[in-house]
Amino acid sequence: GQQLNQSPQSMFIQEGEDVSMNCTSSSIFNTWLWYKQDPGEGPVLLIALYKAGELTSNGRLTAQFGITRKDSFLNISASIPSDVGIYFCAGSTSGTYKYIFGTGTRLKVLA
């Protein structure tokens, strides 16, 4: 099935560093969502984006809706150990109620 390309697949970073990850698609999306998943739990919504070029923050997290509408970016500033987890992007087109999910970026933070 169709999936988004999410990169990097995994990353180790030092506590305090900034983190960047992105998702790209061959399709144009009207909505992008970013989730974080901790082990043994369901994905938790972090940020929702609804307009090309939109930049939205949630605490230390900032996400952007790419102007081509085929990509999105998530940045985490000054990472802390609890940022560890898997981050997923999801995209959807207008008129549908279905989302396509990326395969995730596994983040590990070294104290």
Place this chain on the structure above:
Amino acid sequence: DAGITQSPRHKVTETGTPVTLRCHQTENHRYMYWYRQDPGHGLRLIHYSYGVKDTDKGEVSDGYSVSRSKTEDFLLTLESATSSQTSVYFCAISVGQGSPDTQYFGPGTRLTVL
């Protein structure tokens, strides 16, 4: 958590047995979804529902059926479980006014088929 519960949270069953997973929501949202999550595949849509008795297939629907007789409950049934259906199953709801809406997930059900 958007008022979503899933039951059971863990289940071990044998190949060939039927299995039903339940998703319950408390806020009367119209759209509900079942996904499976496997390493390397992310979340893949199995079935979704857009109202009572209204359901449609997702990308990995073979071997699964669903039912929604009440707004608050969405059931996923494996008619005859196979080892390839060992996975973590997540229910989600769609929240919002527009199309598409944001999605919120339940805590998941870990299913092991021996």
